[in-house]
Amino acid sequence: MDHGTVNPKMKLQDQGISGLGHVYYNLLEQELVDVAVERGEGTLGKGGAFLTTTGQFTGRSPKDKHVVRTPSTENTIWWDNNAPMAPEAFDRLYDDMTAHMKGRDYFVEDLYGGADPAHRLDVRIVTELAWHGLFCRHLLRRPEVSELDSFSPDFTIINCPSFKADPERHDCRSDTVIALNFDRKLILIGGTEYAGENKKSVFTLLNYILPEKGIMPMHCSANHAKGNPVDAAVFFGLSGTGKTTLSADPNRVLIGDDEHGWSERGIFNFEGGCYAKTIGLDPEAEPEIYATTQMPHTVIENMVFDPETLELDFEDDSLTANMRCAYPLHYIDNASETALGGHPKNIIMLTCDAFGVLPPIARLTPAQAMYHFLSGFTSKVAGTERGVTEPEPTFSTCFGAPFMPRRPEVYGELLRQKIASHGATCWLVNTGWTGGAYGTGSRMPIQATRALLTAALDGSLVEGQFRKDANFGFDVPVTCAGVDDKLLSPRDTWADPSAYDAQAQKLVDMFAENFTQYVPYINEDVKAAAIG
Ligand SMILES: Nc1ncnc2c1ncn2[C@@H]1O[C@H](COP(=O)(O)OP(=O)(O)O)[C@@H](O)[C@H]1O
Ligand SMILES: C=C(OP(=O)(O)O)C(=O)O
């Protein structure tokens, strides 16, 4: 087999990493699939997809993620949210990991994050698993072949699942570790095969770097109106709230499904691909995403399949509810070629409310938007983090606390300024429960969410009538084409309205208690928008 398509001038030994077995530089998708199958990392699936499992960990390990504490990060990192690691411990981790790597084969992919050339970050990913290289080629962005020869990474990520960290030596919590060192421009990942750690560590990196350039990094999906990139929308949301599902809208152009920046020029995707959950994926409701599961090189992670027919089982969650497929953006028919959009006209904050209290959509004033952005109320859904087995209500600030190295107000202030300068309309959308809490009610019908979003984005919803919500103070439409009026009034969807009132009051109190931490940092208008 002809390995190594583009050998960059800068090799791993030029970065001080030597003694490895064979190093494969910048293999392309088909070669990575072939090598991965040859090495027994997985199975060739229908249509040329690659099927694999990740063993013990099938979701992120947020508690094992560390940031190295040095004079340069001491005052910039939000230490309440990011576990520190001593620089000497990181140095030992690096030495031990690179010693462990000796004699083993590795895959290097030179890629970048950020579709806007002015703000892109060149990242070298060194992986022990060939299919992690493939995953990163899908999820990150690919330089032109002509750029590879002179590629010089701004940051290097080493992902070595067979390496087990030692909490004593490495100042970490378990044998799984994700360690970000902003001074040494290195990220080390060990002890987990879950591919999502790769992309979310690049995201965390960009969340650290971009605010200093005045760019708002966002845990959101994005799309724009057909033929009109200026009419863009972003959909903030923690994992499982519907970013990927709702941004793939046959009537709009997909910019990206998970991570974007908002600069003075508009929005840009950080990534080049999508990472969709496949549990219960319905070919009728989600035809675009469904189709990718049988396309060449798509990575199918932790799905049960029939070994004879290779038929995927979209219902069997015995490995995890967080089963996934990863594919490049262009696998979705109506994806943007540039991955760029204008300043968003609409900002949607997705919340998966397991209490069944919040309405399916509400319009927010800029101050209310800031309140909800800092609060980040939603649920952790099953499987996306270790130990989560049913929807677990949480306040995840910026709708992505696990990926925010800086204090929430840093991101909040950037968003506030951008909304004020560009006049976006803001919405809160509940994709969680209706008719009762998790256990008694049901998940919000996707068709209803889609109809509400269509009306919000085409401008028709703002033209209609609204009621002010007694508990939360935001405006809720009373009617919308294609949606049962009753659904818009959550109290009426509950069998027992007084039980709704009690649950709503509980949620109001939770909001109030959670928000006290932000009060010292916010403007008067946001204080006035506070709930409870
Ligand atoms: N009303 C709804 N809106 C969005 N997603 C929904 C809704 N009801 C159920 N779902 C399911 O919730 C999951 C959302 O996951 P996904 O779109 O991957 O979220 P994210 O990209 O934010 O992690 C999908 O499995 C989707 O089918
Ligand atoms: C990959 C992830 O992101 P999301 O579920 O938001 O797509 C994750 O949270 O591990």
Ligand SMILES: [Mn+2]
């Ligand atoms: Mn997603």
